[in-house]
Amino acid sequence: MTLRVSVFGTGYLGATHAAGMAELGHDVVGVDVDAAKVATLARGEVPFFEPGLPELISKHVATGRLCFTTDAREAADADVHFIGVGTPQKKGEHAADLRYVDAMIEGLAPLLTHPTVILGKSTVPVGTAARLAARVRELAPAGDAVDLGWNPEFLREGFGVEDTLRPDRLVLGVDKSRPGRIEEMARVVYADAIGRGTPFLVTDLATAELVKVSANAFLATKISFINAIAEVCDATGADVLELADAIGYDERIGRKFLGAGLGFGGGCLPKDIRAFIARAGELGVQQSLAFLYEVDAVNMRRRDHVVDLAARELGGSVVGRPIAVLGAAFKPNSDDVRDSPALDVAGRLHLKGAQVRVYDPEAMKNAAAMWPTLHFADGMADAVRGAELVIVATEWREFRDADPVALASIAAGKIVIDGRNCLDADAWADAGWVYRGLGRRSS
Numbered sequence: 001m002t003l004r005v006s007v008f009g010t011g012y013l014g015a016t017h018a019a020g021m022a023e024l025g026h027d028v029v030g031v032d033v034d035a036a037k038v039a040t041l042a043r044g045e046v047p048f049f050e051p052g053l054p055e056l057i058s059k060h061v062a063t064g065r066l067c068f069t070t071d072a073r074e075a076a077d078a079d080v081h082f083i084g085v086g087t088p089q090k091k092g093e094h095a096a097d098l099r100y101v102d103a104m105i106e107g108l109a110p111l112l113t114h115p116t117v118i119l120g121k122s123t124v125p126v127g128t129a130a131r132l133a134a135r136v137r138e139l140a141p142a143g144d145a146v147d148l149g150w151n152p153e154f155l156r157e158g159f160g161v162e163d164t165l166r167p168d169r170l171v172l173g174v175d176k177s178r179p180g181r182i183e184e185m186a187r188v189v190y191a192d193a194i195g196r197g198t199p200f201l202v203t204d205l206a207t208a209e210l211v212k213v214s215a216n217a218f219l220a221t222k223i224s225f226i227n228a229i230a231e232v233c234d235a236t237g238a239d240v241l242e243l244a245d246a247i248g249y250d251e252r253i254g255r256k257f258l259g260a261g262l263g264f265g266g267g268c269l270p271k272d273i274r275a276f277i278a279r280a281g282e283l284g285v286q287q288s289l290a291f292l293y294e295v296d297a298v299n300m301r302r303r304d305h306v307v308d309l310a311a312r313e314l315g316g317s318v319v320g321r322p323i324a325v326l327g328a329a330f331k332p333n334s335d336d337v338r339d340s341p342a343l344d345v346a347g348r349l350h351l352k353g354a355q356v357r358v359y360d361p362e363a364m365k366n367a368a369a370m371w372p373t374l375h376f377a378d379g380m381a382d383a384v385r386g387a388e389l390v391i392v393a394t395e396w397r398e399f400r401d402a403d404p405v406a407l408a409s410i411a412a413g414k415i416v417i418d419g420r421n422c423l424d425a426d427a428w429a430d431a432g433w434v435y436r437g438l439g440r441r442s443s
Ligand code: UGA
Pocket: 123, 153, 154, 155, 156, 157, 158, 216, 219, 223, 256, 257, 258, 259, 260, 261, 262, 263, 264, 265, 266, 267, 268, 269, 330, 331
């Protein structure tokens, strides 16, 4: 059954969700306050890098099933409205900034004259959905006929299309005292995935909100766990890659997200654990999440460690030394540089006086906007030529597949820091490089 769907917010989450809904056969309107973004999307183009998304957006702009607007009135009669606006970290504090979610609800609710369903996808502090549901009932002419549920999103950047079309689970939070039509509508929206047997969990609002932040907190904890062990490996001469393989065979542990290296960044994990800690404080259960401070601290230490290691390998100081930083995005297959460990390391070395040259296959524009004083190279070879030290900071395939012999012939010094433990250490050592992994046995 075809529904009329609106998606508010057309960032990584919203634009991908909107395109996914159109692919599932619904009639979709994406709404954003950013006129330039809307104009780009309306032409069938995507203002950021997400594999597979440009094809899907242009396909459905052409079929007419997907359109974009800045005017919420054009979305007012949708059967289901999705909230996909950003919830960044508040400036100067750890809590989530809910101003965009609040503004969206204040704008949409007065336009709702017919029974409808609003589903929140944005990551919000627990308690937000109940507050918004009450506010919508207050503002909407349709009053109690507007139901608001929470349907957290688990998509990963770089795999957004796949994760939207084939999610590993669907979670729906509903106010159990007034369930309304939320579950019925969600079952229609997601009929395809539910029909394929995708787990569909209906919970209360608070649980749904907590599922999302708990999942991200767990992933962050897993990464910081292996990075903490990497520190111990460094102190003992043990090898964290072999260790992660060995413990990963235990099904209770699993090998995924045990990639030791520069740690996590991006627009989600760092700010989500901080907002979670802040919310726990408000709820009087700060002790329960005290360990997340340590998760954050271990993570930030990874960047210090790479900067210190670079200075050590160059004899104590980086001042005036040419260094190539390969990678600026927070992870491969993304142009996102929000809280990127790679860009952070490049920026710190630059501020310490090194001559840094950064190259990233997709994130150069965003990186230059965030760090205009950094030098950006034209390609990997351009970055490495004449460098005394090379740091691989994002594990793009181009870097993993790079020929260490060819790079050795153009670099001035043959020291490589593998910030993502993604290179073939033996091949680099055979090509004459001093290879330094993180938490790895030295070559
Ligand atoms: C994360 C979650 O994985 C998604 O499920 C969630 O929907 C999303 O946040 C969100 O809240 O919107 P994402 O930020 O796209 O997705 O990135 P991840 O793939 O989780 O990677 C996060 C960071 O962890 C990256 O910087 C990555 O390099 C790092 N990482 C990942 C490691 O350092 N080691 C690993 O083993 C895995």
